[in-house]
Amino acid sequence: MSQRFAVRAFSLSIRRKIMGIALALIVLMVLTSLLSMMMVRRTGEHFAQLSSNYMPAYGNLARANIRSLERALTLRRMVIARTVSSNDGGKFDALKKVLEEKGAAVESEIRSARALIGGLIQDRSTFGDESALVRIDSRLDSLLRESRRHLNEEIDRLLKALEANDARAISENLVRVDEFRDDVNRSLDAVRSDMLALLQADSAVTVDMQRHVMVVAAALTLFAAALGVVFAMLVSNGVTVPVRRLLEGTRAVEAGQLDEVIAVTTFDEIGHLTAAFNRMVEQLRLKKRILDTFGRYIDPRVVKGLIDAPTLAAEGQRRVMTVLFCDVAGFTTTSERMTPQGLVKILNQYFSTMSAPVREHEGIIDKYIGDAIMAYWGPPFNEDSEQTRLAALAAIDMLNRLERLRDSFPEIIGMRNAPISFDLRIGVATGEALVGSIGSEHMMNYTVIGDTANLAARLEGANKIYGSRILASEATAMGAADVVETREIDLVAMAGQARPERIYEIMARKGCLTSEQEELRARFLEGLEAYRERSWDAARRAFLRALAIAPEDGPSLTFIRRIDALIAAPPENDWDGSWRLEQK
Template identity: 65%
Template sequence: MFTNSIRRKIMGIALALIVLMALTSVLSLVMVRRVGDRFDELTAVHVPAYGSLARAHIRSLERALALRRLVIETLAPTLDATNFEETKKTFLAKGLEVEREVAAARASMAALIGEGGSFEDQKAFVRLDSRLEALMTGPRRFLNEEIARLLAAIEAKDQRAVADGLVRVDHLRDEVNAQFEAIRAEMLVLLRADGRATLETQQHVMWVAAVVTLLAAALGVVFSTLVSDGVTGPVRRLLEGARAVEAGRLDHEVAVTTHDEIGHLTHAFNQMVEQLRQKARILDTFGHYVDPRVVQGLIDRSALGADGQRRVMTVLFCDVAGFTGTSERMTPQGLVKILNSYFSTMSAPIRENDGVIDKYIGDAIMAYWGPPFHADGDQTQLACVAAAAMLERLESLRASFPELLGMRSAPISFDIRIGVATGEALVGSIGSEHMMNYTVVGDTVNFASRLEGACKHYGVRALVCERTARAADAVVETREIDLVALAGQEKPERIFEIMGRKGALSAEQSALRTRFAEGLVAYRAGDWDAARSAFTAGLCAAPADGPSHLFLRRLEQMSAAAPADAWDGAWRLDEK
């Protein structure tokens, strides 16, 4: 049963209940019919037989009364012939009625004996029939003979013979009546016994019908419970498995205990979980090489399509400054430790701020923010906060190198440069038919790379484009550095330095930003003296400020060779 389909199980339950109901109904009908037959037997045979016997007894008494009247009329002084004849006819008619009623009673008893009831009933009716036959052929025949002689004496008007005959008739009549009364009493006892037996049978039938109905109901409930448990049990286990998967537990496998639709569904569920496990393994494995969101999107094929799309993206480049010469003097094992520590430390802020690390290029990191992973309003702030956090972790990274290399001190020249740019870029799976890479390409990417390279020229660690600086003004502190056309650019753009998180500047940094901004205004207006004075004041707040030293050197050049009249304050930087 439990290997069948759910449809067959349900049909089996229904058919089993129908069969149980049918058996109960048939059994009840059979037993009720037996009771009905007993009632029919009582009403159609027992009661009529007793009634016929009772009427025969009554007619016998009426016949005796009619005979008495005949005798009385004979002894009267004057004989009324008409009344005498009427009384004689009544007497004769009652005798015939006695014969008919006795015959009817015996016929009913013969029918009961012939139909076959219980053995005791058959014996009782055979005994009653024999007694009736003995009564009719014995005492009653003698009574009839005496009555015939009495009637002859009456017609002969022999009063002495009439008196003697009447004594003999009374004696025989009493005997006949006594036997009739005994037979009737025994018949009544038998009738009452059969009535009680019929009522008991009826009660028995009712109890049996109730017990059978309850038994059928119990069997139906037990059978339905077994089948329903066979259906709901696997469903419950399947539901628990689904909840486990929903909770992220992919090690849960549901046992297949049936071969119905639920069993097939359970097998399919286990296969689905196995595919999810494989998918999770893929995500876990390739998540170390490619950002898990990219892997997930490529697996789903719905979030990331193969066709490229132009979207506004924010791109970050981070590179190590002054490390090439030092790395050439290090052992490969030491270099790997330093690079792994560097990548781990600098990648963490990017991941913490929801960035997508696109690739590691030598000792450089390329990351991006934007659709479909970020909204346009969030990407620049996340990127700039990540850049600020990377700058904050630089000193702790440097401090870890001696312990990492097993040295008391590690004379390693190590610094970083960061470039961040926001703009339109091409996003998608790019590559050959054999190998693809989901990445970002375009002028924005090149601009971010140029900004990272320009950090060396300006002596700063983090440069961003104007669009990025304006959009991230709520989370980081910036200062405008220059209006410059980087290598590969025709139109100059304003570039800014990330100085720290919003509201975290020191007094010296605030003073430097103010003096440097004043110097830029004077510089672009061609007021070299005012510009020189402002940049020098900035160096008083921050003596090592690279942009201030750079602009002071430019001012020396400007003083020697003034720019053209159409000069707009922009600078062209051809080196990458």
């Protein structure tokens, strides 16, 4: 009977064979869809539990931890408010109200988490570890009844000591509050960690179910494909399968999947085409590997540009660019006392921390020179109208991360009390520069050179003279005026420059100056105007008023010393108020 069926199958017309293949595949697809729908429905129920119970419960615990820390911070502020200004009862009462609100928020979040966990425990259809949920609920209950109660009692004692202004009692109670708070936070952290582990475990179960759905669907699909191949071999004589493999491989490459090789099963034109396709994929893999590898040494955008348009990179262009130089101040002496391993760790941390703002603001890191960083902005990587803003914001963010960077050094080198002198000097300049690949025939560097790059380097060094941290050229300051606050520092002719240029200090983001900084800027400007008019006494008084606001203001100190020198040796009659810096 099977022989008769085979004869009849081979005697069918191509049309009927194709229709038979189509019907068989349709039946298999319907079965696959039905089975997938059933399994997807179960997976969806699991996802619903994760999103409506597990994740919100973990979020409640995380917020409870945050509110607990905020409560501790508020308590510290109350201690400071009472010890610094014991008469300011209004501020103390306001902080006390905030303290109570934070405490209530902690308990509210924990109760919300317990309500969600309790719902999971009561729902017998839950797929999670019910015993683990019960343990977590029990620990939260203990946390509310015991640990929190002890902490609240100690806080009440501390508040009474604060109201009585008993310094000794305040100190003793504060220590006990810290101990109880640490215990509560540790308990809460442990519960949150257990909840996260449970969430991850249950998520893994859901993912496994989803993977099972995919495996079953893939198995049925492969079976359908195998059946189609068997019949298609009768129709296409082995052409359809290799062509389909090529089509699937092309789609995989289009989706970015370059790790698969198509087997060559024939020696005809289809086989040659398959081998050529594999060679093409190998070249694409090599190109991706080059991008991934050299992206750690050269900015990936530069690497891509050099690969996609090597002629343009080799020719170079003159463009308006913004260049930033960042260097470490006061680190040489400290580095001489450090081991090579410690020095490498600190420099790596420094480069990682200070490179992040450049990349976050779309800058290109050109190179690391010793402990200096050179970066630039401009076409084709940034719009002309954005480059100065991005560079100025990057400089401010670099300075804002300095304190946190300093704090990390003792832990990095394993010496808690090691004195490390570490500060930043940043120079930013905007102007025409040559952009392209520069070097020998054997080694090239895609970089920015010219007066603009030199000016940025000189501005970085000029910070040492003016006691500042971020100096920018006039073009940079004007271009970034809508995003940063600046003050004019001087009219300077740098080393190698014939014409003086105004330089500015970048002080803060737009609208973020404190009232003291605004007053400092106004007094400094008065002094600068009087200085250029040769009114030495008036200039000195203005700079002294600036120093009264900021005693360590470097530019004001610099000008006072300079006024003393000018009084001793007055400038020529044609003096234009500029100053020449010979130091590079």
